Amino acid sequence: xxxxxxxxxxxxxxxxxxxxxxxxxxxxxxxxxxxxxxxxxxxxxxxxxxxxxxxxxxxxxxxxxxxxxxxxxxxxxxxxxxxxxxxxxxxxxxxxxxxxxxx
Numbered sequence: 001x002x003x004x005x006x007x008x009x010x011x012x013x014x015x016x017x018x019x020x021x022x023x024x025x026x027x028x029x030x031x032x033x034x035x036x037x038x039x040x041x042x043x044x045x046x047x048x049x050x051x052x053x054x055x056x057x058x059x060x061x062x063x064x065x066x067x068x069x070x071x072x073x074x075x076x077x078x079x080x081x082x083x084x085x086x087x088x089x090x091x092x093x094x095x096x097x098x099x100x101x102x103x
Contacts, residue, residue, distance in 0.1 A: 027088055075088060
């Protein structure tokens, strides 16, 4: 007899440290090339002890998340450089948690 797992609608989402650090760095009023941006994010994640999976995997995840922020209009892409808009904080875990509490 096969057992099935019961799925509930409740899903606990862990904070996304990579996106949070991207938001923190891009909230500054500066324009970053990807390599400079990644170095800042990587250093901040190391300080928070939130690095896992190796640097190259983290670089790929950061690039994917950055492109997602560009698509959502929270980050402006200028050639090969990136600048956070005034709405970049909307992608952070803190902002999302606050919005869920208000609902």
